[in-house]
Amino acid sequence: MGLLSYFRKESPKKGSAKLAKDRLQIIVAHEHSSAASPAYLPELQCEIVAVIRKYMDISSDDVKCEFIDKAEDGISVLEVNVALPRNK
Amino acid sequence: MAKVIVVTSGKGGVGKTTSSAAIGTGLALTGAKTVVIDFDIGLRNLDLIMGCERRVVYDLINVINGEANLQQALVKDKRTPGLYILPASQTRNKDALSKEGVEKVINDLKADGFEYIICDSPAGIEQGAMMALYFADEAIVTTNPEVSSVRDSDRITGMLSSKSKRSEMQLNPVKVHLLITRYCPERVEKEEMLSIEDIDDLLGIDLLGVIPESQDVLSASNLGEPVILNQDSDAGKAYQDAVDRLIGIERELRFVKFEKKGFLSRLFGA
Numbered sequence: 050m051g052l053l054s055y056f057r058k059e060s061p062k063k064g065s066a067k068l069a070k071d072r073l074q075i076i077v078a079h080e081h082s083s084a085a086s087p088a089y090l091p092e093l094q095c096e097i098v099a100v101i102r103k104y105m106d107i108s109s110d111d112v113k114c115e116f117i118d119k120a121e122d123g124i125s126v127l128e129v130n131v132a133l134p135r136n137k
Numbered sequence: 138m139a140k141v142i143v144v145t146s147g148k149g150g151v152g153k154t155t156s157s158a159a160i161g162t163g164l165a166l167t168g169a170k171t172v173v174i175d176f177d178i179g180l181r182n183l184d185l186i187m188g189c190e191r192r193v194v195y196d197l198i199n200v201i202n203g204e205a206n207l208q209q210a211l212v213k214d215k216r217t218p219g220l221y222i223l224p225a226s227q228t229r230n231k232d233a234l235s236k237e238g239v240e241k242v243i244n245d246l247k248a249d250g251f252e253y254i255i256c257d258s259p260a261g262i263e264q265g266a267m268m269a270l271y272f273a274d275e276a277i278v279t280t281n282p283e284v285s286s287v288r289d290s291d292r293i294t295g296m297l298s299s300k301s302k303r304s305e306m307q308l309n310p311v312k313v314h315l316l317i318t319r320y321c322p323e324r325v326e327k328e329e330m331l332s333i334e335d336i337d338d339l340l341g342i343d344l345l346g347v348i349p350e351s352q353d354v355l356s357a358s359n360l361g362e363p364v365i366l367n368q369d370s371d372a373g374k375a376y377q378d379a380v381d382r383l384i385g386i387e388r389e390l391r392f393v394k395f396e397k398k399g400f401l402s403r404l405f406g407a
Contacts, residue, residue, distance in 0.1 A: 066328045066331050077291050080292070
């Protein structure tokens with residue numbers, strides 16, 4: 050066991066650049082998408098939740114607002130997903 | 138036509154000031170009148186890296202506040218003809234940098250015949266950094282092959298395209314260049330370090346140069362002599378290549394491949 054782990058010692062370090070790149074790709078893509086969305090988006094989301102709550106019981110996590118920039122079509126899309134509870 | 142070039146990065150300690158000093162010196166050596174402005178208000182260091190700290194009398198904030206004129210504040214480099222530095226204030230608050238004030242200084246420098254105005258940005262994304270990049274025509278984004286530096290470089294690149302004067306006035310966008318510093322081909326070979334290709338994939342910025350990790354950079358700063366003046370040094374040569382590319386001369390990348398030392402060269406230290 051001790052001998053085996055001695056030989057394995059190098060493995061986490063080796064190839065860590067690949068992991069760095071993968072992590073960066075995700076975070077950079079995420080930051081780009083959030084940078085494109087307007088600052089009022091969280092507030093908008095809260096208000097949508099408040100309106101729906103007048104009629105049914107949902108939690109604030111059930112509403113997802115996303116701003117998608119479709120540069121190639123020259124438009125931006127506001128996507129609102131509302132997950133409704135069952136049997137309502 | 139005068140060019141305003143910001144040297145920026147987001148993250149601290151990646152080599153902005155070292156690069157500003159080296160590139161400013163390299164541009165002045167082409168015969169172009171060049172000034173390097175230190176925007177790190179409260180933490181000036183460009184003077185130390187360029188070895189003129191004892192000749193600083195007035196600074197950028199004095200000029201902006203009208204307490205000194207530009208000629209009084211500019212420090213002439215003793216080694217390189219046509220090279221000047223405009224030091225940062227060591228005592229003031231960074232809010233002392235007003236957009237109007239900086240604009241006037243840059244316009245006065247242009248009127249004075251400066252061809253290159255290099256803005257050495259402080260780290261972060263506060264007032265000093267935003268003012269350093271606001272008037273830029275071109276930007277040199279300095280990046281270490283390291284996760285936090287790459288992420289911050291991506292952020293600052295976003296700011297160049299949204300918070301600069303060129304973006305606000307809807308002029309041609311700031312021309313952004315990538316300068317990778319502290320690159321270690323041996324560690325890249327071992328897949329311990331992000332490669333040039335990795336960083337290029339992530340940031341998508343035109344590569345201006347790759348400066349290898351080198352002990353000469355520390356010695357150069359100890360001496361207060363921009364590392365580009367040491368043409369025996371790989372880092373110095375790599376900065377020279379970067380300057381050449383900046384003015385449109387094509388140069389192949391050097392010092393980016395790891396060469397295993399053979400038995401003989403190890404023996405003789407070649």
